[in-house]
Amino acid sequence: MNTEQVLDIEHRLMSPGVSQETQLADVVFERGEGSYLFDIEGRSYLDFGAGIFTQNVGHNHPHVVNEVKQQVDKLWNVHDGSTEARAKACVALHKHLPDELSRVAFFTTGAEAVEAAIRAVFSGAPPQKQKLAALRYGFHGKTQGARSLVHWDIGYSNESGNSVLGYAANCYRCPLGRTYPSCDMQCAQLVNRHISSKPNIAALFFEPVQGAAGVIVPPQEYWSMITQVCKDNGVLLVADEVVSAGGRTGRFLASQHYGIEPDLVVGAKGLSSGFPFSMLAGTEALMGQGEFAGAGATSSTFGGNPMSCTAAYATLEVLDNEQVLESVEAKGKRLGGGLRDLMHEHEVIGDVRGIGLLWALEFVSCRKNKTPAPDIAAQFYQACMKAGVRVCLGGNIVRIGPPLNVSDADIDKALAVFDQCLQTIAS
Template identity: 50%
Template sequence: MTGIRQARQLEREARHLAPGASEETEHGRRVFAEGRGPVLTDLDGNQYLDFAAGTLTQSLGHGHPEVVEALTAQAHKLWNVHDSATPDRAELLELLARLLPGHLDTYAFFSTGAEVVEAALRVVQSTAALGRNRIGALRHGFHGKTMGARMLVHWDVGHQSFSGNSVLGYAPYCYRCPLELEYPSCGVRCAALVERHIARKPNVSALVFEPVLGAAGVVVPPPGYWERVGEACREGGVLLVADEVLTGGGRTGAFLASELLGLEPDLAMLAKGTANGFPFAVLAGRSELLRSPEAATPGAYASTYAGNPLGIAAAHATLEVIERDRLIERVGTLGARVGERLAALDERFDQLGQVRGLGLLWGLEFVSDPGSRTPAPDIARAVYTTALDLGLRVALGGHVLRLAPPFTIDEHLLDEGLTLLGEAIERVTGGPTAERVVA
């Protein structure tokens, strides 16, 4: 429950703070005061295992000493000189060249996920051949809240319609197949339709996609989907633009999720975990795209805070630890452990419609009953708040809970968090000895 000091602080804020916070903030009602590793402490001194890792951002956990040291040292030197070269920028570029696939050898730096998505769209639009004036995207995708990012997925606001020139294809959401088919007997029909309406269309310049749908609930594609779509795009001359804002940096058990799925994107966008939660984003691409005269006009990759020295310091420290300590391998090992524990929960509770994930990125989709698969946001919300009261923080979004623990979490704390999650689900859904929270 929210303690008295937190309640007072929230009341004080509410006098001037605009509403519209995330669901987890609205329903969690916590005031977090400190973070160390995988643990958060609130204003009343209560502690929580943070399986949401900030906003799915803290690859190394909160307050990692090497990132703190790098930021502190840089803060004493220099904060912002627009996009001028600084002593550490070349080192970060070389580190990225070691970590990313070899064909992605040219980089531009930005501040946020939405900003880097917009930059990628500008590259696509400026280099597209005459007649290729449309861009493909996937239903259920999320690429940010800026105009271009919203237009990709036809996300209108209010009474204004700015759907733009994008063509929407079917995402591989097997649990809720819009074609009412079953995998694998469906023959991956959703991929065939993306191939027909996007990859083979002569007026489409690029397909912008999340390799694993993040905001939609960690929707992992079935075998065959990206193999077919990727090959068709390559044959059709359609650029592959991978939104790895969430998945990039090792979260799924490879530096890019695209690598796990056999894709070779022409452009890739990274942000969230790249600098351990500090605002920093990377646009990685083929040299011939990012260096093309049409894309590399003066100021094309510059903005007020893009590539600032603090962000470079945080990103370099974060990625250096990930490389040195072989944390991506650890993500794969811990991810298998999480998968086994969540599979057991999936078998235990009917209200868990589906559990899915890769590495240390997992989604739990709650339903009112397994037959109808009716989304149950009330159950997800109750599990979220109950878990908080037990000392576990996860990410809430509609009827799905997402888990993204830091790569550095100890096995025993990982197990403890998963045990708390199971206890929260049991209390909410009514286990053998549980007090039911949601009617």
């Protein structure tokens, strides 16, 4: 089939609720290799979205391909039965996770693992602690429990939950109208006021760096203020690292940048090179005993299947064997520096922010008023696709996150394309 035929079938038979970037692209991808994608017509694209931040070691890494090919001839699924692949995934994860997170459970999506984290919290919570806390504009998935954390209603649904919402440290668009650092971190102070004044909160669910909200990177003191108050008040820390686990920010967990010691961590996306794999890691007290350790508490039809576990441990082996994480900080500085240079040259970019190899451009029609410009962001996205670079679009924000082993030459190539596209849409 050609591009037109594939798109015709999808437009006729699929629900159209795919991502905005897919709706605008009209591209049919056929294969991937390293930092590149190739469409069905043979055109190449630098993938600066890394799938959706899933391809930490690039597309079709030879070691991952080889391990998965061997597994495909052996066993695909045996419910949650013990397999060598699952044992290897456990060992590979424990090499990178903090020592106190001694137990893991496997699922298929980030949302499924978040749901499991909610169950883990309440399986051991005292009767008086029956509320959860989260941060405004956070994203934890599209299932009911994950949605309820951030009060995300759909249609006429009124089951948004009763979680307590705090303020994230969005310094570019401070919801409190303050300016960092003279703000004295009022956002963190308000979170702490909620935590300390409500004895019924069992856990705080949070992204150390908010991804879907537009790569919100908080100041260092934000998390040190909040985590201490949580610990003082017996509130568990549940880090949603679906986007960041696996080295996206330069450390295996984004929590490690801030000295956060979570009780539970959710990871997915970049851990398994695009295969459906997620994990919940936690302490012995939360996951190794009590109700959550009972039969069936963590079983999942596809969770921990041999194929996904093989992709996961092979991906983590590449991170180790090729010392991928050692260069993320330097590559991030190269990419971030280039993006900031573009902001100085192009008025439509209101803000550039990021950490490691996770970055965002926020497009505005007026810098002074910070007026969101989703139409300009969409134009930029489409121009980049036509020029052979794929990024991630959402509203007025474009997120940028290439594979962690992207070359310096490809970073420079993408930056040159971004500059060219910005000039095109401004003319």
